[in-house]
Ligand code: MCF
């Protein structure tokens with residue numbers, strides 16, 4: 001058992017002073033220090049410096065670790081140009097993405113207070129790094145392929161990657177499934193994957209309605225994707241429209257990434273099914289996509305969470321940076337309220353969406369906690385300050401163990 005005595009704790013509804021936390025792998029009790037010492041006299045005690053703030057560890061629900069070698073290779077500003085640049089540079093990106101390169105990415109996340117991440121794994125190149133990472137990992141094996149003729153082979157490859165991830169047995173590692181997107185995955189494959197999700201109770205995510213090109217292609221088999229599919233895949237029309245795609249996810253807990261070009265009907269379906277939208281503002285800006293309509297999501301009571309996406313469409317894997325960009329990208333949202341929502345989105349809401357027992361400093365939750373070094377006593381605008389000032393992260397605790 002351990003006791004940590006910060007100056008302040010970021011609790012669900014308030015900032016506490018004069019409380020400490022007793023924990024092993026889960027949070028056992030939150031109470032005044034003397035009381036905890038009496039109850040757990042043998043506990044190891046960590047007293048923190050002045051103005052230290054204990055808060056829940058951050059959850060980055062969407063990151064492509066295998067794309068961590070990119071810095072300047074990929075073309076930004078337009079989604080289709082980006083996609084062509086991914087195809088053109090695929091070999092280089094893969095070859096340059098060594099174990100060390102990927103480990104640097106997970107370490108950077110750790111240093112910026114990310115205690116859980118959702119890895120979208122295209123090739124299982126990142127399996128070992130993720131298995132060895134200090135963080136909790138939801139390992140989303142990606143299923144991709146729009147051609148029916150190749151479906152069996154693609155599904156076989158996907159299943160063997162899924163099996164390899166199931167063989168990793170460690171606390172906080174969850175094998176899971178990513179269906180790439182409605183334009184790139186044949187319905188035969190989508191249906192098979194969702195059957196698996198239901199039978200084995202796996203976590204599920206998908207990219208959905210990221211670009212105008214995707215909107216036009218799914219709605220009318222036209223637009224910027226037309227040439228791409230005709231020349232590269234000899235495909236003249238979309239394999240699935242968005243209504244059909246969403247129908248397969250009825251009653252399924254899924255996190256849809258981007259959703260910047262969704263229409264009212266799609267959002268109603270997402271709302272009805274209590275599904276989640278992953279908001280990646282930096283990626284959307286860099287790939288020339290629209291800004292997510294947060295107000296519409298809030299009006300429809302749709303849970304949304306902030307994530308970084310990969311270094312394929314970001315310059316950092318830092319949720320403090322991501323929240324800051326989001327704060328400035330949604331100027332119509334009331335500042336303090338929105339700052340609070342952003343922080344909740346990368347803690348409690350992300351944990352709820354992923355079905356993980358974490359994201360809060362609360363008795364019974366997993367002991368995933370970070371310490372921020374504030375420089376003054378916090379006031380009621382602390383959520384804004386946390387997002388603006390990128391305070392130093394001086395301690396990271398994951399499942400009760402010191403990770404930084
Ligand atoms: O989220 C961004 C942009 N949207 C789609 N895909 C990716 C992103 N970053 C990396 N990807 C990967 C994706 O997982 O790019 C590959 C897929 O494996 C090709 S996209 C047809």
Ligand code: FE
Pocket residue numbers: 062064120207257309310
């Ligand atoms: Fe992505």
